[in-house]
Amino acid sequence: MNEDIRLMKGNEAIAHAAVRYGVDGYFGYPITPQSEVLETLEALMPWETTGMVVLQAESEISSINMVYGGAATGKAVMTSSSSPGVSLMQEGISYLAASELPALIVNVMRGGPGLGTIHPSQSDYFQATKGGGHGDYHLIVLAPSSVQEMADFVGLGFDLAFKYRTPAMILADGVVGQMMEKVVLPEQRQRRTAEEIRTQCPWALTGKTADRKRNVVTSLELDSAIMEKNNERFQRTYKEIEANEVRYQGYHLDDAEYLIVAFGSMARICLKAVEEARKAGVKIGLLRPITLWPFPYEAICKASENAKGILVAELNAGQMIEDVRLAVHDNVPVEHFGRMGGIVPNPAEVLGAFTDKFGVKFNDQTN
Amino acid sequence: MAKIHGAVVIDEERCKGCDLCVVACPTNVLLLKDKEVNDRGYHYAYMAQAEACIGCAACATVCPDACIEVYRVVEK
Amino acid sequence: MELNQIINPANRVYARPALLDDNTMHYCPGCSHGVVHKIIAEIIEEMGLQENTIGVAPVGCAVFAYNYIDVDWVEAAHGRAPALASAIQRLNPEKLVFTYQGDGDLAAIGTAETIHAANRGENIAIIFINNAIYGMTGGQMAPTTLEGQKTATTPYGRRVDLNGYPLNISNLLAQLDGTHYVTRQAVHTAATVRKAKSAIKKAFQNALAGKGTSVVEVVGTCSSGWKMTPDASNKWMEQHMFEKYPLGDLKDAGEIIPKSK
CATH class of the missing domain: 3.40.50.970 (Thiamin diphosphate (ThDP)-binding fold, Pyr/PP domains)
Incomplete structure (x- = not known):
């Protein structure tokens, strides 16, 4: 290699x-x-x-x-x-x-x-x-x-x-x-x-040649009927992206009694928390959305089928939690754990949130 | 001495009757139609004194809508 | 000589440029934009640059410039045309890249983009239409509105104590090391149109030759915004605009032209 x-x-x-x-x-x-x-x-x-x-x-x-x-x-x-x-x-x-x-x-x-x-x-x-x-x-x-x-x-x-x-x-x-x-x-x-750009991007401004009409890149359209059609085309593209491009990673989802949903750096901290929790006898799983849009609604819904609760951990006041709630339709209690202002929490704080929000008890490993 | 004959052809439907060609003409060839209007409702320009045109293209040069073609013959 | 003898393709000395699209322009009667569009189309045609040109349209009355001149175009956000043009030219160094901007676009909301593109000496041509008013939105005060000039937002005339001074942006641009050619032109008479055309051609040649930024300001009219006939607008422009914005070259070949007075 x-x-x-x-x-x-x-x-x-x-x-x-x-x-x-x-x-x-x-x-x-x-x-x-x-x-x-x-x-x-x-x-x-x-x-x-x-x-x-x-x-x-x-x-x-x-x-x-x-x-x-x-x-x-x-x-x-x-x-x-x-x-x-x-x-x-x-x-x-x-x-x-x-x-x-x-x-x-x-x-x-x-x-x-x-x-x-x-x-x-x-x-x-x-x-x-x-x-x-x-x-x-x-x-x-x-x-x-x-x-x-x-x-x-x-x-x-x-x-x-x-x-x-x-x-x-x-x-x-x-x-x-x-x-x-x-x-x-x-x-x-x-x-x-x-030449590759000309063939792969026929819409691109490559210079108007005799074989095509001039290309115009604009977001302006004053004809409302056409503007609505443009918007419908954008929305079709978004639907296609939602159908094809959802990406996420799951950790210990199969037997999870509780689920954490976290992304980016927070997901790394939560992965450590999951490992600690399992050592302490609590089966927590982690679902990490890789695409935040399109959001893995279905994956979260499926992963939470047998879960007693979902903790959404974010470095904010609670933003992705809204999408997680949409994903599970109130079938599972969803709570938020977040730090703000540049504070980065440690795994113990994440587990502490499970105790606070869901009453989860972890076996004390310090003794 | 050479005699210059000029003429213009005005795209009446494109003309917006701004009058700038009339003002620009050094030999007072052009006027705006007094009563007639084009499909857009503008009193379009026309050659009122065609024989005075010298084909200098001043009218066409200042025309913002590019609706004037100019022709010119120099008779020797 | 009869008219039908004169009107013969062989005798044609002036015609609509082929690169000017058949669309009737949306501009008001007598608008300076139409003349400038026409001479840009003529120049691109004469220089054989249709396949090699990318235009950047502004926000303002000329937002639809791309409907009229038959080259590839992108329509920029308000004021950002020089930023787009900078990237387009650097990524496509063989292309002629020009912006077409009004006074609000270039000298108010886009001042930073304009000055920094010019200061970097981007190899672009900036065509700047200064009619001292916001035409598209209904005749409000522009940065270049003259002192005392009435607009929709200065209904009693521009007061410098309230609104500041008219901004002479071309003089400012001429001071920058990145500009190669800065000139101020008009298009209200046949003679000034011909001069403006030469100036824009020179700006395009400079851009292609990689000489830095060229700026052609065209002092124009807005008869709807000024609430005058096109002819009266031209006369008002001569009397008032040219005093604050005198015609002529401000900088050529990288050298500032000393004031003639």
């Missing part, structure tokens, strides 16, 4: 994976805790190797609009930011969705609201999964919980974005962005040629 194994931060893995995937352009603006994405790309100088464009924009607003322009020409383009910066990008993300353009947006979440804190959080779940900007749209939202997934989801995100002509988001958090782990980087791919 010639696996290219490295030790690096999640943010750095995003940058390396982008170059390896053959991304055409990255446009970003520094913000903690994700600045290493841009820093790493500038240090890698991919314009010398793959020809990838890297540009530090004057703002997140400009970054996302550079992505919008680049995506309109059929190029694989991306940006990254953290929560306040992603708020600034919402207008552009709405335009990307409305213009049916593929692109990848990375949000390495920090605590809010407002300027909030630079410490980790998962409080942009609503923003990421329910649209975020104006209008009826969804993003494909991938939630990595390891540095490896930070690297892998760059390629997955672009593949899905181009397959469905819709923007995708990697919704990471400050823990996954900043922690260092072993990562196997993907093999270097070539960027697509102009």
Whole structure:
């Protein structure tokens, strides 16, 4: 095996994976805790190797609009930011969705609201999964919980974005962005040629030739009848994504008496809690949604059939819990455990929540 | 001395009757129709004094709707 | 000589450019946008650039520019056209990339994108229509609205103590190291149209030659917004607009042109 194994931060893995995937352009603006994405790309100088464009924009607003322009020409383009910066990008993300353009947006979440804190959080779940900007749209939202997934989801995100002509988001958090782990980087791919873009993306702005009408990328349509049809087309795409692209990972679901639903860095903590609980005689299972949209409603419903209760653990005040409740239709008690403001809990606190919310007793192993 | 003959053809349906060609014409060839309107309801431009046209294309150059074609013959 | 002898394809000296779409433009009668669209279509045709051009349309009256000039277009969010154009040009360096923006788009909501694209010296052409008013939304104050000028949001005239000063953004852009060519033109007479056309052609040539950012401001009218006839608008523009926004080159070949006065 010639696996290219490295030790690096999640943010750095995003940058390396982008170059390896053959991304055409990255446009970003520094913000903690994700600045290493841009820093790493500038240090890698991919314009010398793959020809990838890297540009530090004057703002997140400009970054996302550079992505919008680049995506309109059929190029694989991306940006990254953290929560306040992603708020600034919402207008552009709405335009990307409305213009049916593929692109990848990375949000390495920090605590809010407002300027909030630079410490980790998962409080942009609503923003990421329910649209975020104006209008009826969804993003494909991938939630990595390891540095490896930070690297892998760059390629997955672009593949899905181009397959469905819709923007995708990697919704990471400050823990996954900043922690260092072993990562196997993907093999270097070539960027697509102009000819490949012409054939694979007939909608792209490649220059109007005699053999086709001019291509126009726009989100504007003043004819309400056509605008409704456009919206219906978007919704059909979303239905197709919901039918085909739900991803999640289950741990000890078969015999679980209680279930934890958690994503991203919180899922790692909860996995440790599950192991501790089992040592202490309580059968807890973990379901980790990998796609936050489309959300694994059915999988959660099925996994909870024999459960006495579900704990939704998040680094926020309770956001994904709304989707979990929709999944189980009030058939199972659903409780929330969350920390905010950049606090990252330990596994014992998660188990403590089981005692508080469900009265679960764990065998004391300390004696 | 060479004599210059000009003429314009106005796309009457495209014309919005803005009057800018009338103002731009150095030989007072053009006017807007006083009563007649096109399908959009505009009093469109026409050659009121065709014989004065020198085909200079000033009218067409300033026309925002590109509805004027210009023809020119230099008689030697 | 009879008219039918003159009107003969062999004698045609001026025709609608082939790259101007057959669609009737949505602009009001006498609108400057139509003239600028026409000369852009002529230039792209003359330079043989149809297959090599990507236009970036703004938000404002020219939002539908893509309905009229037969090249590939993207319609930007309000003010963001220079950001789109920066990325499009860097990702497609062989293409002619130009933005088409009004005063609100370029000099109010998109000031940051405009200044930073120009300051990076992006190899793009910016066509900037300055008619001192927001046309599409119904004639509100623009950053370039003149002192004392009445608009829907300055019904008693722009007061600098309330609304600040008219923004001369082209002078500002000329100061930036990234701009190669900054000029101010008009399209109200045949002579000014021809000059404006030369200026836009030069801007396109500069962009293709990788010389940095070129900006062509076209001082125009908005007869609906100004509530005057097109001809009266042109006269008002000459009397009032040209004083604040005098025509001529502000910068050429990277050198600032000293004021002639």
